[in-house]
Amino acid sequence: MTAVVLDGIVLGLQFGLLGVGLTLVYGLGGVLNLAHGQLAVLGAIAVWLAIGTGLPVLPAVVVGLAAIGLLGFLLDTTLMRPVYARRGDERVLLGLLLTLGVAFIIDGLLNWRYPIASLNISIGGDPISILGVRMRTGSLLASTIAIAAAGLLLLFFRGTTLGRGVRSVIQDEEGARLVGINPASVRNLIFALSAVLAGLVAVTRSMTSPVSASAGIDFTILALIVAVVGGLGSILGAFVAGILLGIVNTVSSFYIGQYITTIVLLAAAALTILLRPSGLLGRRK
Amino acid sequence: MSLLLEVDGAEKRFGGLPALDGVTFGVDEGEILAVVGPNGAGKSTLLKTIGGLERLTAGSISLSGSKLDGLPPYRIRHRGVAMVMQTPQAFASMTARENAVLGAMFGSATGLLSEREARVRAEEALGFVGLSDRAEDPVATFNLHQLRFLELARALAGHPRLLLLDEVMAGLNDAELEASIGIVRTVRNQLGVTVIWVEHVMKAVMNLAERILVLDFGTMLAEGAPADVMRDPSVIEAYLGSSSSA
Numbered sequence: 001m002t003a004v005v006l007d008g009i010v011l012g013l014q015f016g017l018l019g020v021g022l023t024l025v026y027g028l029g030g031v032l033n034l035a036h037g038q039l040a041v042l043g044a045i046a047v048w049l050a051i052g053t054g055l056p057v058l059p060a061v062v063v064g065l066a067a068i069g070l071l072g073f074l075l076d077t078t079l080m081r082p083v084y085a086r087r088g089d090e091r092v093l094l095g096l097l098l099t100l101g102v103a104f105i106i107d108g109l110l111n112w113r114y115p116i117a118s119l120n121i122s123i124g125g126d127p128i129s130i131l132g133v134r135m136r137t138g139s140l141l142a143s144t145i146a147i148a149a150a151g152l153l154l155l156f157f158r159g160t161t162l163g164r165g166v167r168s169v170i171q172d173e174e175g176a177r178l179v180g181i182n183p184a185s186v187r188n189l190i191f192a193l194s195a196v197l198a199g200l201v202a203v204t205r206s207m208t209s210p211v212s213a214s215a216g217i218d219f220t221i222l223a224l225i226v227a228v229v230g231g232l233g234s235i236l237g238a239f240v241a242g243i244l245l246g247i248v249n250t251v252s253s254f255y256i257g258q259y260i261t262t263i264v265l266l267a268a269a270a271l272t273i274l275l276r277p278s279g280l281l282g283r284r285k
Numbered sequence: 286m287s288l289l290l291e292v293d294g295a296e297k298r299f300g301g302l303p304a305l306d307g308v309t310f311g312v313d314e315g316e317i318l319a320v321v322g323p324n325g326a327g328k329s330t331l332l333k334t335i336g337g338l339e340r341l342t343a344g345s346i347s348l349s350g351s352k353l354d355g356l357p358p359y360r361i362r363h364r365g366v367a368m369v370m371q372t373p374q375a376f377a378s379m380t381a382r383e384n385a386v387l388g389a390m391f392g393s394a395t396g397l398l399s400e401r402e403a404r405v406r407a408e409e410a411l412g413f414v415g416l417s418d419r420a421e422d423p424v425a426t427f428n429l430h431q432l433r434f435l436e437l438a439r440a441l442a443g444h445p446r447l448l449l450l451d452e453v454m455a456g457l458n459d460a461e462l463e464a465s466i467g468i469v470r471t472v473r474n475q476l477g478v479t480v481i482w483v484e485h486v487m488k489a490v491m492n493l494a495e496r497i498l499v500l501d502f503g504t505m506l507a508e509g510a511p512a513d514v515m516r517d518p519s520v521i522e523a524y525l526g527s528s529s530s531a
């Protein structure tokens with residue numbers, strides 16, 4: 001049981017990182033990015049291509065994530081502009097449609113150019129024992145990276161004025177403008193950051209199991225579930241939900257079966273919406 | 286004295302009705318100008334158009350000769366125009382200091398300061414309004430009076446040239462009113478900040494303002510020295526006729 005729970009935490013930390021990008025973009029601009037998972041996979045494939053050119057893994061990861069971050073930035077400054085120019089339902093709907101379009105385009109391109117590509121970073125070394133459970137070094141490294149990234153994010157958003165500036169836009173865009181913040185450039189940067197985080201998750205996933213070019217939709221669904229359960233717009237909520245759902249995921253696939261796990265996760269999301277519509281840590285409006 | 290702000294033929298329509306109609310005036314560097322008028326006269330709208338929160342439908346606004354209208358609010362803030370709104374806007378989930386540091390970091394002319402410099406300016410501003418000992422407290426625990434002072438500090442932390450105040454003295458008791466009047470006067474005297482100040486509390490207006498502009502239904506009824514303006518028959522009628530709270 002301990003092993004299953006530990007595995008769940010490892011997975012959950014990555015779920016959290018995946019969800020936090022989605023939740024931030026939603027909090028800032030009201031856009032649920034349905035291409036989030038596709039950006040993650042595109043990041044992984046970019047790393048795979050970089051490795052293919054003969055780059056060592058670490059520089060390849062840096063190059064791949066930088067590329068996906070740049071793409072995120074460009075998407076937000078070009079395609080998403082008409083979305084942010086609108087208000088209310090119109091913005092939500094246009095945002096969903098456009099990002100869904102992006103998701104299809106990325107899936108299509110990957111399927112056309114790299115149908116059998118998959119990133120699989122193997123981390124050598126003997127398993128290490130934690131709480132009496134032997135953990136693979138790949139899992140440990142993936143968790144360490146996820147913990148470090150999560151820690152840095154929380155430090156940035158809670159401990160620095162720059163981070164509080166970003167949060168202030170989520171809380172009250174007009175108030176943020178009044179103190180001199182330009183919400184549009186905050187959105188640009190956060191969209192880019194969210195793409196980098198998505199790519200990072202795909203990279204850490206690939207340390208324990210291969211990430212294929214067609215995995216985008218799975219990542220998107222996961223990110224949506226995590227963000228909804230954590231409370232859309234809540235950074236800490238995404239991590240708490242990520243870890244909880246990671247544990248639910250491994251426990252249910254261990255005791256019930258892998259094929260039903262997605263349904264269990266969706267049920268968890270549905271239950272959260274019924275019991276706490278604003279998510280675990282979301283603000284009630 | 287040199288002209289700081291110029292409002293020329295300002296018009297703002299919501300749907301068909303004008304909230305501002307041909308408003309034209311100037312404000313000198315270092316002046317305290319009070320804007321008064323009955324409820325719905327367009328006073329808040331005037332401040333919002335200067336601050337960029339509402340767009341003019343006609344006319345122009347310029348600061349030191351360069352065009353202000355049409356710029357987004359954060360740009361206007363970086364040009365040195367800070368605003369304290371009628372309803373408090375401070376971020377309730379943060380402490381007073383965090384709010385003030387935000388104002389310093391993002392509200393300054395460059396649009397971004399170092400964390401250290403921003404903290405120094407925030408501390409100064411909090412001290413200025415007498416909130417140093419409340420710096421660590423969450424804003425949610427502040428009363429109305431303290432909230433307004435905090436917003437003033439947040440505005441001052443960005444080192445503005447022009448301060449727009451919207452009814453910051455409404456609902457205060459006598460002691461708080463005295464304190465507020467004193468602080469606005471010191472802001473001008475010590476920091477050299479120009480102030481445009483919308484107010485219903487006539488006692489404070491007569492005490493502090495150097496010039497008064499009277500708005501009614503979006504048009505300018507009168508403008509001039511406080512004592513003169515208040516003797517103006519059209520002003521008296523506007524006030525008595527509207528039976529406002531003034």
Ligand SMILES: Nc1ncnc2c1ncn2[C@@H]1O[C@H](COP(=O)(O)OP(=O)(O)OP(=O)(O)O)[C@@H](O)[C@H]1O
Nearest residue numbers: 299303304322323324325326327328329330331371
């Ligand atoms: N966003 C808006 N949409 C439509 N009408 C508006 C809007 N804002 C203001 N108005 C209208 O414009 C007119 C002027 O409003 P404004 O808030 O400027 O008045 P005010 O002088 O500040 O009044 P008060 O003393 O009550 O604060 C009012 O008739 C108001 O109803």
Ligand SMILES: [Mg+2]
Nearest residue numbers: 328329330371
């Ligand atoms: Mg008003």
